[in-house]
Structure formats: structure tokens, C-alpha cells
Amino acid sequence: MATVEEKAGSGDKRVSEGTLRDFFREMLLIRRFEEKVEERFRAGELPGFLHVAIGQEAIATGVCAALAREDVIASTHRAHGHTIAKGTHVNAVMAELYGKTEGCSGGYGGSMHLYDVEVGNLGANAVVAGGIPGIVGAALAFQLRGEKRVAVAFFGDGATNTGTFHESLNLAQLWKVPAVFVLENNGWAESTPNTQHSPLPIDELGKRAAAFGMKLIEADGQDVEAVHLATLAARDHALSGKGPVLLHLRTYRLTGHFVGDPQVYRDKDELKRERETKDPIELLRARLELSDEDFEALDAEITAEVEASVEFAKAGTDPAPEDALKHVYA
Amino acid sequence: MATVEEKAGSGDKRVSEGTLRDFFREMLLIRRFEEKVEERFRAGELPGFLHVAIGQEAIATGVCAALAREDVIASTHRAHGHTIAKGTHVNAVMAELYGKTEGCSGGYGGSMHLYDVEVGNLGANAVVAGGIPGIVGAALAFQLRGEKRVAVAFFGDGATNTGTFHESLNLAQLWKVPAVFVLENNGWAESTPNTQHSPLPIDELGKRAAAFGMKLIEADGQDVEAVHLATLAARDHALSGKGPVLLHLRTYRLTGHFVGDPQVYRDKDELKRERETKDPIELLRARLELSDEDFEALDAEITAEVEASVEFAKAGTDPAPEDALKHVYA
Amino acid sequence: MPELTYREAVRDALARALREDDGVFLMGEDIAEMGGSMAVTQGLLEEFGPQRIRNTPISEMAIVGSGIGAALQGMRPVVEIMYEDFLTLSMEQLVNQAAKHRTMSGGQLKVPLTVRTQGGAGWSPGAQHAQQLEAWFVHVPGLKVVFASTPEDVRGLLWSSIYDDNPVVFFEHRTLYPIKGEVPEELEPIPLGKARVHREGTDVTVVATGRLVHESLAAAEQAEADGISVEVVDPRTLLPLDEETIVESVKKTTRCVTAHEAVTRGGFGAELAAVIQHGAFDYLDAPIERVGSKFAPLPFAPVMEQHVVPHAADVLEAIKKTVARA
Amino acid sequence: MPELTYREAVRDALARALREDDGVFLMGEDIAEMGGSMAVTQGLLEEFGPQRIRNTPISEMAIVGSGIGAALQGMRPVVEIMYEDFLTLSMEQLVNQAAKHRTMSGGQLKVPLTVRTQGGAGWSPGAQHAQQLEAWFVHVPGLKVVFASTPEDVRGLLWSSIYDDNPVVFFEHRTLYPIKGEVPEELEPIPLGKARVHREGTDVTVVATGRLVHESLAAAEQAEADGISVEVVDPRTLLPLDEETIVESVKKTTRCVTAHEAVTRGGFGAELAAVIQHGAFDYLDAPIERVGSKFAPLPFAPVMEQHVVPHAADVLEAIKKTVARA
Ligand SMILES: Cc1ncc(C[n+]2csc(CCOP(=O)(O)OP(=O)(O)O)c2C)c(N)n1
Ligand SMILES: Cc1ncc(C[n+]2csc(CCOP(=O)(O)OP(=O)(O)O)c2C)c(N)n1
């Protein structure tokens, strides 16, 4: 877990500059990784169905850095960032997208089913909200065994309209299991704006916690420090036995829903404004006052890392066709 | 619809004494009907699975009296009261419980599937919360066609834990359809007390409306006048175009979950206290200051009506075995 | 005769029904501005407006359930479940409510609801976006089940489904959307419950659905080259099933292969085999061969995916196997 | 050998597993103080306490889903869905999550979850409390499916299901709870995937599951009186299926009837028929007859209910029909 300092003279905490620099590096790594994914998809190299989380990197990084390795996560269709932030090497993620046995799911999962149990990633889910109930059960297992671990579910604003979400949060709160429910509220469910999918004003989606009497913590999802501190608080709360937390983070999807989405449904000016003012990487770069020189050096390093992951993936092993039948049963 | 008077000098409304007497009659009819059902079940005459709503009569009567005939309802496994109050003759209900073609569902439904489309009863449901989404759709049809009708779903506290409930209320509020969601909160889901099924304190279950920004109206479910006025307000709100209403009514289940339930899980003293202090019929009788004479005359009349329904049912027609296959398709 | 893609044919049926009948409206995720995740409903929002082309929240239970409620009030809703994998979330409403209201009410109610959905492999979607689950619904009295394989069929059958007074689960196959075919100028409704003989033949009958109709036709061409004459029948409506056409065909050819993309075990091919062995017992010269997906959740990597799902080559192999039987 | 009811046998397997293994725990609606709606879990709360015998809210998705999550962490949860009709609400978690985690993760995960449920007609419950839906799950690679018909089997199979490292959907039949049968003193695990030959015979094989095992045994007795020798086989595990035992039996008897309470159309009997006609084609002297519920949602009135569901008389009639074939 990252270093957190008490702010002198107050109960508030802040993240050390060194840690913020680490965060910056990881966020940029995720960004460059996903840009590469877009590029390789357009080049026709990547099979399947891909969703990038460009604009939402502060959440992946801020949340996962607040978790212990033993803590577990369940991710969504927009999974690359969470997976990298939870500790899977970009090589293994890229190899998965190329369908190679070296991939983090052995080539069986693909972009929407990134798993890495070793580092606590219980898998991404292509069914909206599909992973949330499992997180309640994982947290219950921790509680029953007296383990000091939390289980964390990521999901979007669109997911909060599902029955699965509702049943899961209700059960989690009822049993006070050590879970954190991370709502990545980017205001869109595919092409459907929040005004067409949730009767609550977009910034009030946190009110859904009230239906269960659940602790709500909110933070600016574009500010990695805020995300990180909020997650630490949420984790503490969940571990204290007081019950789970709904962690509501407002964020922005700065690209299409899926790679290749022409976004006909979206106001182009607004998107442009958002790209200019809400990019979490730009915001952090400004705050860290990174020199262009420093930035470019870092960026070059990261770009090379991402390039290397593509090389790694391409050099990977294709599964044998009949391997398809290998893991049906344990 | 029943007569409602403005209370002189205030915006408050009250129900006229004459109407309250009508309510009393209907509540007593439902009570005697259900007592008879219990008796006939124990005598081995009634097949299937029966749930009575003894203690909850003020809701059936108070709500349904506030509805127009064109308004529609969906009921639950605890359906006799709703069905009678919405306008189905006790003969047709009793005949249904006996599995006769004269029954309100032609003998196809039984206690948990009482239908009477003529009077706006779209059916009782043996799946908890199963009827709620249909009510959203019915209300949507009214809205699309510009009809001044409301659609009403009954359900219990236990049902508020289902995903079906959550998705339905969300959609209803999003589209502001003219629906009223009547939460009959008796504090139990079968043998499971609310403390074991909902993290919210029992009296705060109305907070679930907050998850959707839905209008909440609350009333004492044992007070038929309060229920009735609350329903009128809810109906007005729903028809005004401002959106649906969650109508939260606290009530008491003064018997077992199902007919024959020994209630091993329930504190006997508490039940006794509830029976003594929360019986909506006793409460209304006291308020109306009915003389013993008047009460007994009425009771005798009602008892005869219920007896007659048993005679009617027993004299009814058994379906032919092969009628089973008659209504699979329209 | 105009040529339409399968996608356009679906859209054409929807648009015509929307035009003709105020009671028809559409609900589903992303069907409005975006025109649906498969671009099927593109343009409909512009023509029919947001009251009738309704984007929904991600709420598959409520989508189907509210469709049921509107249908009970005499509307003819057509709801879309984006991928049939998500039908898993609406099973309760489909199976316990839509299919049963009519019987449970003793015939008082009818549920003229159409649930459109699509699925199918062939594009590396992984295990949760490509299932073929039509067999489940064939087991549910009160539902009707349609699975169309050509532009002409999909248009005529969708029309009939919308105007059917019963709940219809209407399956489309993702990889068929771009295929083209001639359709009559005027939409001709195709009655539910009538199979289509795509190709006549004398040696073996292939009963195929969805994408496998096309694979089977390709296999039939190849078999022809080897001197095997193949009849290809598409039931199109899986429930009610046109047993007569299918059984008569097998009586004539004396051999049979069933073919669908769904997993073989417990699939619709099992029902077909059970019906055919019963109805054509004295005629059968070989066991009925079933072609379907191999027994595994669909893996992501294309080589594994292709290994799991059936192709023309698998149908051809099955054809040859039946014919090889003495 | 002690005698237990089917109900007691289920309870015994649960209690022993709970005693032996801290990782085993139970979740479900009303399973604690009330002991379950079928009284199966009575007494377990007292012995094992509320941490391990957990009442849940009415949340079938979350019940199954949280069971999956606990199983992924190495627990062995046994969850109860009160009526299998309500499995319709947990299909997404069962089919898309439990069945697929292992493949999707490339073998990293296992899901040792048992989902117990029950159903069945015979007590006028109406259309939403008596379905038999086991066939759906047979179509889902990654799940195992068990349907036990005797006290001995239900105990031994439940034990094996709990200790299986895969998700098992475990069906019980409501009307079987009171039946009695001898069971070994010590619980003997019964391996999943092994059929049981209940009765040997030479003229016809009845492959039956659940309640219909008993109806078939009764029919066999009656047939015996008419000089027909009937073999009765119960697959017990529907997935994976013991094809060998079943096919060998039919090869011997040359005739076959399948029997279950579920609706015939699209039921498990279809899969059996498909497998048997394939495996025993050259041996079959008559078409395979399928016995199952008639094609209708279950009506309430007892006379209609009894008309829909199959009984010994229906099995007997099918037996006679197969035997009458030249
Ligand atoms: C149950 C289900 N319904 C529909 C879909 C199709 N779908 C995939 S992502 C998505 C939108 C999700 O929105 P949100 O939860 O806000 O996540 P975001 O995409 O914004 O990250 C939809 C509708 C799905 N995958 N699962
Ligand atoms: C989906 C579903 N799960 C479980 C049941 C079994 N069941 C029938 S009634 C009931 C309790 C319902 O509680 P509540 O909604 O509060 O209604 P009440 O019985 O108190 O009127 C349960 C669990 C069911 N019928 N449907």
C-alpha cells in the first residue's frame, strides 16, 4: 500500500509526493497501454470486444493502491486499468488480449474476463453487475474466517440499475461484510446518458446507499489523491466491522463505450470540453508540476514498456484448439 | 371510490363516517372469509397452499377503495383481501380456492393466482415481487395512451430485498409512470424477521424510495382511514404526471405465514400483544363505537355471506381433466 | 424483388409494425440514439420518437416485465435483450409470468409480447456474450420460440410474432445480420409453426437452425459433389414445432443430422432427435447425428473458439457418417 | 441398517458435512429458526449456530452469487433455493458465473458450490411452485446436475456434491421427502456420474428420474404381472451423464421408455432419447417413448393438475406401447 502522511495539525491525511509520482506513472502506463490496445484493435490484430477506460485511470490506481495484495477485486467489461493496478504485469494483460497462453487468463478470458487470482483479481465480468454478488460472498468468507481482508467490486453508474446490484448491497450491509463497492460514475451506460437510465441526478447516485443504510463515501474520481484517501477510509470502515461502504466516484469516459464506437449519440463539444478539463493524467501532471523533460523521459520509458508487452504477446503461444475443453471442470 | 370530506378549516381530508362503516363491513367480510378459509383448509377441503392476511385488512380495503374500477392491481401470495376489496365477489374467490370453474381464475389459479380482469385485478403472484414489473408496464400503457388510470402493486417488506423490486421502481420513476407501489410492511418474510432480512430498521423501510428519488407516502397500515387518505394522495400524485409513489404502510401479520404454520420462530407473547392491540378491525370498531348489537347483526349477515360462498363453491363445477390444456395459448 | 440484409429485414418488420399500429412500441438498452448494439433499430428513433423507441436502464427483469404489463393492457411491445446471455436475468418474468398468465387466469389474459434477442459466436466475444440458449424456452409451455435464418424469414416471422397474441422469444444470430437475401416487395407474414425446406434431397435430411442453416447448405453443396443428396430443413419456429414436415422429410431420406450452434448436450437437437426417432422409427437407416457446440464454455482465443463451435465441415462429417451406415 | 426418510437423509448429509468441515455453511430463505420450508434443515441452527446456518433475504441472485464468491475463497457453501421455480431468478449467476469462472480464468479458479433446490407437483401448488427445470442445466457446460430419488442416494450424492470442486445444482423432489429407505450406518459417498439400476429386466428399460423412479418401479411391478420384464435405471446424475450404463441396458432390453415429471417437450428425456437412439441404434426394436408432463403450465384444480403430470399408469402405457411394436 502507498504511503499516506497525516497532514500536520489535522486529522486529514494526504498522499506523499513520491507516492503521487508513483500513481502518475501507473496512470500513464494504463493510458498508454489502452491507447496501444485501441491502435492494435484498429490494426485488426486483436480479436473480440474491447472497452478502454481512458479518463478513469485515477480510480483504478487510487483504489487499488489502497488495497493489500490479499484483498480481492472483481472488475467489469472495462477492466484493463483495474487489472494492471491490482498488480498484473502489462505483458500478461496484453498477451491475454492476443489470446495467448501467457495471458493472465491463459487466453480463455479475453479483455472482458481478465483474471489473476495470485494478485487478488477474481475476474472481470462481461455481464453488467455480474461480479458484485461474488464480492459479497468473498467478503463473507473473510468475515467467517476472521481474516483482515476486504473484497472490492468495481461497477458503473449503469450497473446501479440492476437488481443484482441492489440484492448484493442489501445482503452485504445486512451481514456487515468487509466489502467496498466502487461506483465509477461516468454518467453513461453505453450510449444511454444517465438522464435516460437513472431517475436520480447524476451527482446524487450515491443516494442509493440510503436504501440499505450503507455508509457512503464520495470523492472526485479524477483526483487520484482523493480517490486514494477515500478508498483507505472505506477499507478501514469495512474492516472495522461497521459494514461495507459504497464509494461513489464521479468520473468521465473520455472515449467511446467500446473501441470503434463512433459515439453518434454524444455531444462533440461537451466531449471535447471534458477531454480538455477532466483528464486525470493532465490534472495530476499539472499538480506535480512535472517538467516537459521529466514527463517525456517517463513517457518514453512507459511507451517502451507497452511496446514490449505487444512484442511479448505476439511472441506468445497460441493455445491448441482442443485446449478449449480443458477447464470445464476442476 | 369512497366519499372523502374536506376537514372544515384545513386542507386535511377525512373519510365520512358512512364510508368508514362501509370499510368496516368489507374488512369484516375479508376477516370472516379468511377465517373460513383456514377452517376449510384444516378440514381438508381446500387443496394447495394458502396464506391469509389476517391483521392486514385495513390495507386491502383502504387502498382499493381509493382506486377507480379502471385502475389495475397486482397482488401477492396473500391475495384474498386485495381481491375482494378490488371488487370480486366472495363466491368467485371461494370457488377458486375449491378449484371450480366458477372461480375467479376458472380453477386454474388457486389462492396464489387470483385474477379478475373485469374489475382490474391482473392477478396475484406466487413469486415474491413477480407482479411488480408488470405494473410498471401497465402504467406505461396508460401513460402512452393518455388514460387517467393508475396501476398498483402490492408487496411485502420481504419483497423489497429483491432485484425485481429495485429494477421496477427505478424504471417507474425514470419514466414517471402512474403507478403506486404499496409496501405492506408486516415485519416478516415467512419466518425471517426484518432484522434478518433488511439492514434498515423496520420503520425506515420507506427510505428505499430515496434510491430512485421517488415520492414516499407513509401511513399507519392498521388505520383504514389513514391508509385510504394516503392512497388517494398517492393516486393523485401518480396521475399528476409527477411520478409514481412508494406507499409505505406499517402493518401486522396476526397469524402464521401460511395456513398451518406453527410459528415456532415467533415470540408468543409479542404475537399476543399484537393481536390485542393492533387488530385493525377492533381498532375501527372502537372508533366507530359500534354497539354490540349492531356488530353482531352485521357479523351474522357477513357470516351468512361467507357460508353462502362455501355452499356456492362446493356446488360448483369441477373442470374436466383435459381442460388443463385449454389455455396454453391465446 | 428487393434485396435486404438480415439486419434491414428485422428493421423493416419493426418499422412497418410501428407505422401500422399505435400499440407497437420498442424498449431496450441503447436502441434509441445508438440504434441498438447491432444497429438493428437505427433510424427508428427519428421516425417514431422517444415515446415509442425507448432506451432503458440495464434492468433485464424490468424490461421484460414491463413489456408483459403493457402487453396485458393490449399493447404489442417489442423488447430487446441485447445479448441472449442476459436472458438469464429475465427468466423469472418470461417463464413464470409471461408464459403462465393466460393459463393461471383461466384464459382471461393474453400476453402479446415479443422479446427479440441475439447471440452467437464467431467473433471472440468470450463466454458471456455468445451463448445460444433457445432450447431452454422450448421447454416452457405458453411461450413461442422463433429462430430465423434468412432475411425473408426473419422479416415475415418477426411480423407474425409481433401480431401473435402470445409471448414470443425471437432469436436472431449475430453473424447473420450482414447476410443478404431477396424479400418480397410487400411484407408477407410467415405463420409461426411452419418449417421451411431450403433444399430438397433424397439421401439425408439436415434439420438446422440459425447460423447452422447456412453451414448446412454449404455442407450439402459439398456432399453433392460426393454424390450425396441432402435435404435441408429449417424449423424456423422451434415452439410450436412443425413435426410433420420434419418427420416426413426423414421418412423420405431415411437419415438425419441435426445442427445448431448451441451446445449439443441438452440442446434443441435432442428434442428433434427424440421426435424424429419416434415419428420415423421404421424408416431410419442410421442413428440421428447431432451437430452442435462442443461441451465447454466458449473460450476467448479464436483457435479455441473455432474448435468449440460447429462449422460446415462438422455437418459434412455427420452427413457422411450417417450415409456410411449400412 | 438404519431407516431414514429422504428428508432426514438430506439433513444427515448436511449435518455430517457441517461437522466435519469448517468450510461448509448453509444459506437460504427461512432455513434457520424455521428449519426450511420443507423442514429439511430443522435442528441445524441449534447445532451449528447462526454463522453457519444463515437465513437470507429474498434475493435469489445474491444468494447464489454470494455462494459463488465464498466458494471462490475455498469455502464449500451449500445454498438453498426454496423452490426451483425461483432458480429463474439466479440463472445469471449460475450460468454465466458459476459455470464459467473456471474456464474463463484458464483454470485458476474452482467453484465448490452446491445449490440445493426442490420442486414437483402433486399438492396443487399452481403454476409457479411446482416446475421441474433440471433440463435447462444439463445444457450448461461447467455445471453438474444431480437429481436423487431415494434416501440412500440423496444422502450419498449430496455429500459428493458438497465435496465436488464444481458447482452442482442439486434437485430434490417435494413429494419424496417423507419416503423411507434403508441407508448404510456410515455415510457412503456416491460418485457423481454413476447411474443406478433399480431393477433388472429383459424386455424394456425405463430410464427415470426423481418421483418418476417410484412411479416407474410401480409400473414395472404391474407390467411384470402381464409378463413384461422391466429394467429401471435412474441416472441420478444428469450431468455428467452415465451414458454407458443406460445404453448398455437398452442394448440388452432393446426397448426404452424415458420418464420424468418435467414437461416432455425439451425435457431431459429428449437428451436421453438422443443419446440412446445413437448408442443403441442397431438394438432398438421400438421407438423410444417419452413420458413427462403434458404441455401446459400446471393448473391449480387437482383434477387438472393430475391430468398434466405423469403417473405409473402413463409409464405402464408407454411400456406396453414399446412392447407391442413388432
Ligand atoms: C446484464 C447486461 N446488460 C447489458 C449489457 C451490455 N452492456 C455492456 S456495458 C453496458 C453499459 C454499462 O454501463 P456502466 O455500468 O455505467 O459502465 P461503463 O460502461 O460506463 O463503464 C451495457 C449496457 C451487459 N454487458 N450486461
Ligand atoms: C422469489 C421468491 N422467493 C421466495 C419465495 C417464498 N416465499 C413466499 S412468501 C415469502 C415471504 C414474503 O415476505 P413479504 O414480501 O414480506 O410478504 P408477506 O408474506 O409478509 O406478506 C417467501 C420467502 C417466493 N414465493 N418467491
Ligand SMILES: [Mg+2]
Ligand atoms: Mg457508466
Ligand SMILES: [Mg+2]
Ligand atoms: Mg412481510
